Amino acid sequence: MKxxxxxxxxxxxxxxxxxxxxxxxxSVIDLSKVDGERQHRLxxxxxxxLLVDHPAECFIYGRKDYDFSDGTxxxxxxxxxxxxKQPLFGDKxxxxxxxxxxxxxxxLGLNIENYTFFNYRKEESLHISLREKRGIxxxxxxxxxxxxxxxDSYSRTLISKHIExxxxxxxxxxxxxxxxxxxxxxxxxxxxxxxxxxxxxxxKVNFAGLPTAKQCAAQLQLSPxxxxxxxxxxxxxxxxxxxxxKRIEIAQNWLLETDKTIGTIAxxxxxxxxxxxALLFKKVTGIAPDxxxxxx
Numbered sequence: 001m002k003x004x005x006x007x008x009x010x011x012x013x014x015x016x017x018x019x020x021x022x023x024x025x026x027s028v029i030d031l032s033k034v035d036g037e038r039q040h041r042l043x044x045x046x047x048x049x050l051l052v053d054h055p056a057e058c059f060i061y062g063r064k065d066y067d068f069s070d071g072t073x074x075x076x077x078x079x080x081x082x083x084x085k086q087p088l089f090g091d092k093x094x095x096x097x098x099x100x101x102x103x104x105x106x107x108l109g110l111n112i113e114n115y116t117f118f119n120y121r122k123e124e125s126l127h128i129s130l131r132e133k134r135g136i137x138x139x140x141x142x143x144x145x146x147x148x149x150x151x152d153s154y155s156r157t158l159i160s161k162h163i164e165x166x167x168x169x170x171x172x173x174x175x176x177x178x179x180x181x182x183x184x185x186x187x188x189x190x191x192x193x194x195x196x197x198x199x200x201x202x203x204k205v206n207f208a209g210l211p212t213a214k215q216c217a218a219q220l221q222l223s224p225x226x227x228x229x230x231x232x233x234x235x236x237x238x239x240x241x242x243x244x245x246k247r248i249e250i251a252q253n254w255l256l257e258t259d260k261t262i263g264t265i266a267x268x269x270x271x272x273x274x275x276x277x278a279l280l281f282k283k284v285t286g287i288a289p290d291x292x293x294x295x296x
Contacts, residue, residue: 008045062123119225205270
């Protein structure tokens with residue numbers, strides 16, 4: 001088993017890879033020029049974005065036949081260990097690292113949680129086209145150029161803005177990847193729909209509560225963050241909204257196809273009261289449950 005190295009600072013990472021530290025809180029490394037160690041597992045104390053530039057390695061990160069194959073982007077949060085299930089670094093590619101202290105109180109720092117792909121599994125990585133890769137490389141070149149200026153009162157703001165632009169492009173390309181994976185995603189949504197149906201039909205809600213993104217993602221072998229973003233892309237709904245939608249849909253079916261009372265339906269679908277169920281049902285469908293049953 002590989003040893004785990006704790007890298008708390010950007011300088012420690014640079015030293016391991018044989019790179020000069022131009023700024024103590026951020027670094028851009030061309031992996032084709034790295035002479036340092038590549039074989040350890042690394043526990044990071046900072047954010048990292050890895051551009052894998054070796055097509056032969058892309059399959060490791062969940063690339064499918066319908067994905068682009070000109071590069072793969074992986075994202076790491078502080079505290080993550082890299083190099084455990086995948087090769088640490090290939091012979092080609094780029095690594096950008098930035099410390100939480102760099103982005104504190106900046107626009108990027110205030111919005112970093114919006115870049116949900118940092119919470120994706122590595123099998124849910126971003127696979128990019130040649131044109132997209134060129135855009136990413138331009139961002140990296142701009143960050144690297146700023147690092148070669150002497151550090152001054154503008155450095156932190158400018159560098160964090162360049163990183164934010166890089167991550168905005170990644171968001172754009174991930175949205176495109178959801179679109180190009182449309183058919184596969186529809187199958188996932190279909191599985192999710194059946195899973196939630198089975199959950200309510202089995203009466204699990206009364207002892208296990210409402211199904212969560214974490215529970216469903218585990219069964220679908222996805223990360224909760226990826227499932228939430230996929231669901232939002234395909235349905236326009238959050239997981240919470242989708243579960244509520246399914247509850248009302250099931251209630252509609254039960255009102256028409258069973259002899260269950262409105263109170264029984266409310267209880268079996270996990271509503272806190274019949275009154276709340278009736279209120280939500282009317283909000284979604286436009287009519288009260290008893291009126292819905294009578295009309296149909």
